[in-house]
Amino acid sequence: MKKLLSLFLILVVVLGGSLVGCKQQEKETASNTSSTTDKVEKNENVDIPVTLKDKEVKIAVIRKIGGDDHTAQFLAGAKKEGERLGVIVNTFSANGDTTKFHDSIAQAIEKDYDGYIISHGDDKGTVDYVKKIRDKGKAVVTFDSNPEISKIDGVTLTSQDDESLALLSFKKLIQDHNGKANIAYLWVDGFPPMVNRNRIYEDLKEKYPDIKEVERWGVAAADTSVQTQNAVSAILSKYPKGKLDAIYATWDAFAIGATRAVKEAGRSEVKIYGIDVSNADLQAISEEGSPWISTAAVDPKLVGAVNLRIVMKKLAGEMTPKFYDLEASLINKDSLTGSKNVNMENLSQFIKGFGVSSAFDEPWMNKLKEENKK
Numbered sequence: 001m002k003k004l005l006s007l008f009l010i011l012v013v014v015l016g017g018s019l020v021g022c023k024q025q026e027k028e029t030a031s032n033t034s035s036t037t038d039k040v041e042k043n044e045n046v047d048i049p050v051t052l053k054d055k056e057v058k059i060a061v062i063r064k065i066g067g068d069d070h071t072a073q074f075l076a077g078a079k080k081e082g083e084r085l086g087v088i089v090n091t092f093s094a095n096g097d098t099t100k101f102h103d104s105i106a107q108a109i110e111k112d113y114d115g116y117i118i119s120h121g122d123d124k125g126t127v128d129y130v131k132k133i134r135d136k137g138k139a140v141v142t143f144d145s146n147p148e149i150s151k152i153d154g155v156t157l158t159s160q161d162d163e164s165l166a167l168l169s170f171k172k173l174i175q176d177h178n179g180k181a182n183i184a185y186l187w188v189d190g191f192p193p194m195v196n197r198n199r200i201y202e203d204l205k206e207k208y209p210d211i212k213e214v215e216r217w218g219v220a221a222a223d224t225s226v227q228t229q230n231a232v233s234a235i236l237s238k239y240p241k242g243k244l245d246a247i248y249a250t251w252d253a254f255a256i257g258a259t260r261a262v263k264e265a266g267r268s269e270v271k272i273y274g275i276d277v278s279n280a281d282l283q284a285i286s287e288e289g290s291p292w293i294s295t296a297a298v299d300p301k302l303v304g305a306v307n308l309r310i311v312m313k314k315l316a317g318e319m320t321p322k323f324y325d326l327e328a329s330l331i332n333k334d335s336l337t338g339s340k341n342v343n344m345e346n347l348s349q350f351i352k353g354f355g356v357s358s359a360f361d362e363p364w365m366n367k368l369k370e371e372n373k374k
Helices: 003-043 069-085 098-111 125-134 147-151 162-176 193-206 224-240 252-264 279-288 300-315 363-373
Strands: 056-065 089-091 117-118 138-143 155-160 180-188 211-217 246-249 271-275 294-299 323-326 327-332
Touching: 003 252, 056 069, 056 098, 056 300, 069 089, 069 279, 069 363, 089 098, 098 117, 098 125, 098 138, 117 125, 117 180, 117 300, 125 147, 138 300, 147 211, 155 162, 155 193, 155 363, 162 180, 162 193, 162 246, 162 271, 162 294, 162 327, 180 224, 180 252, 193 211, 193 224, 211 224, 246 252, 252 279, 252 294, 279 294, 279 323
Parallel strands: 056 089, 056 117, 117 138, 138 155, 155 323, 180 211, 180 246, 246 271, 271 294
Antiparallel strands: 294 327
16 A cells, blocks of 8 residues: 555656646747747837937038039938938038038027038038037038048048049049040149049059140139139130040039030030039030030939938937948949930939948838838
């Protein structure tokens, strides 16, 4: 009897232990399943950053230069991206007036915006204003501005990849003329992007000594294209056919004026190579018989949009780089041949990758964009 009782107790212990083990395994399995489900749900449901959720965000975009299509598109790109994200974006252009530019920044500081995009702030005064903005703990991104700003903590300096712009455009000129040509160089000092472009130009000119610069001219003003047209007309008179092969224009305002002058003079043998692009530029390049052969560019609307995204990342408390360059593309006349309706909106159909970038486009931004569609 005792033996039977002992056997019974042993069976109870063994079976009980097995049941406990089974229950424990079930709990672990359930826990693991729950954890996996949570991860899936977390991936599917992106959270809006707490600092931006249910908050009215205001951003000021202030640009020193203006009166050109590039400026209009840059400002429009920032404003459009802001609208898609549900952000209030106010834009200001000083049309090249330094005093007006500084006043616009000062007024924007008083209005206490959440974020600021400063474009073409090339002077020392801009550095001081950016310091004031940062001292207030506000987010700042600068485009094509004074490199001294890089010494201020928390600021991102963006630019078009000016070295690539110059390399692509000037290399095209060199290749088309087999490394030998007399050229007029249209360039103006005093602006960070121009300084960068000139550095590449000088390096390549040294590398290809048979590219001879016979004239150099340039001004930055509200009527740059008109002044350029007059200057290039005078240059063409000075250098008759056979003495001038090409014009290298480091800004599309230069290229537009040069194109008018060359066409007016009937000097179709003088080819023009530029930097930057707009709807007016595309029309001029694609016209039959146009001397404007190519231009290297970054979509100005995309520049505005990417700058806006970086500001938003700063406001979200996310990491942003100190410097960022937007990739350049080369737009050749041959690529646009037969395209009467080419414009900035459909240019990507002719130039692969133009105007498209997912840079700094975070999942939570896409969620905000979806919410603002409703």
